[in-house]
Amino acid sequence: MADTAPTPPRTADPRACVEQAHAFGVPRDYGRMRALRRVREPSRLVCIGHDTQQRPQWLAERAAQAWTRMRDAAAHAGVELQVVSAFRSVEYQLGILKRKLERGQSIGEILKVSAAPGYSEHHSGRALDLTTPGFAVLEEEFENSPAFAWLKKNARRYRFHLSYPRRNPHGIAYEPWHWCYRQA
Numbered sequence: 001m002a003d004t005a006p007t008p009p010r011t012a013d014p015r016a017c018v019e020q021a022h023a024f025g026v027p028r029d030y031g032r033m034r035a036l037r038r039v040r041e042p043s044r045l046v047c048i049g050h051d052t053q054q055r056p057q058w059l060a061e062r063a064a065q066a067w068t069r070m071r072d073a074a075a076h077a078g079v080e081l082q083v084v085s086a087f088r089s090v091e092y093q094l095g096i097l098k099r100k101l102e103r104g105q106s107i108g109e110i111l112k113v114s115a116a117p118g119y120s121e122h123h124s125g126r127a128l129d130l131t132t133p134g135f136a137v138l139e140e141e142f143e144n145s146p147a148f149a150w151l152k153k154n155a156r157r158y159r160f161h162l163s164y165p166r167r168n169p170h171g172i173a174y175e176p177w178h179w180c181y182r183q184a
Contacts, residue, residue, distance in 0.1 A: 006056070007045060007058070008045060008056075008058050008087055008089065009089055009091070009092070010041055010089055011041060011089045011090040011091040012091075014040075014041070014090040014091075014118060017090045017091050017093075017094045017117050017118065018038075018090070018116075018117055018118040020094060020117075021094055021097060021116055021117040021118070024097060024098070024101060024107065025107035026097075026107060026111070026116045026117070030111075030116050030119065031119060033171075034111075034115075034119070034170045034171050034172075035169050035170055036115065036119045036170055037119070038118050038119060039118065039119060039120060039121060039123040039124050040123065040124070041087075041089060041090065041123050041124075041125070042060040042087075042124065042125040044060065044061060045058035045059065045060060045061075045087055045125050046058060046059060046060070046061050046064040048064050048067055048068070048083065048086060049083070050083075051082070051083045051084055051085060051086070052082050052083070052084055052131060052137060057083050057085070057086040057087065058086055058087040058125060059086050059087060059125050059126065059128070059181075060087075060124065060125035060126055060181075062181065062183065063125060063126040063181035066158045066159055066160065066181050067128065067158075067160075067181070069158055070154070070155065070157075070158035070160060073154065073157075073158070074147070074150055074151075074154070077150060077154075078146075079132065079146055079147050079150045080132050080133055080147070081130050081132060081147055081151075082130065082131050082132060082133070083128060083129070083130060084128075084129040084130060084131050084137050084138060084177065085122065085128070085129040086122070086125070086127070086128050086129075087122060087123075087125045088120060088122035088123065089123065090117050090118050090120075090123055091117075093114070093115070093116075093117040093118075093120050093122070093123065094117040096114055097110060097114065097116070097117060100114070111171075111172075112171065112172065112173050113172065113173045114172075115170075115172060121163055121178075121180045124180075126180050126181040126182075126183075127163070127178065127179070127180040127181075128160070128178070128179050128180070128181075129175075129177050129178055130142075130147065130151070130177050130178075130179060131147075131177060132145050132146070132147035132148075135147075137177075138175075138177055139177075140174060140176060142176045142177045143176040148176050151179065155179055158181075159181050159182050159183070160179040160180065160181050160182075161179065161180055161182055162175075162176065162178070162179060163175065163178050163179065163180045164178055
């Protein structure tokens with residue numbers, strides 16, 4: 001783990017971003033409806049290297065340590081895990097929502113594949129979107145990869161869990177690439 005990259009931008013006022021999301025159509029009872037809690041941004045993040053697009057990525061310290069151990073164990077088993085996305089601020093998540101709305105997607109369509117600003121596990125600094133060479137990024141086909149098979153068998157040892165399995169209670173599409181570190 002290197003701590004040399006500049007720190008990611010933090011959300012100055014997360015509540016204002018959540019209010020703006022409501023103005024864009026996110027229901028006020030979104031958290032209750034989806035069985036999701038508001039997520040706080042961590043006070044400290046550690047750079048975990050670069051993603052597949054060569055952008056620096058961050059995780060909370062314990063998640064970063066667990067990620068490093070898990071990635072190294074996978075590599076030892078001949079499996080390459082690559083980061084697509086890690087920490088995302090509430091403000092960044094709002095930007096995702098805005099861009100999708102501008103492309104003509106409905107708020108209902110968006111909330112099937114993205115958690116609303118304020119509710120994404122990425123805000124916690126404990127979530128990772130992963131891929132492996134030879135598989136499309138952020139596509140269900142990842143479930144057919146040796147990396148996914150390895151994660152299903154081994155990720156719990158490092159306290160990472162698949163957050164959005166098929167038919168999850170949150171109403172978010174199946175995401176075999178999204179894994180979140182769970183603290184004790």
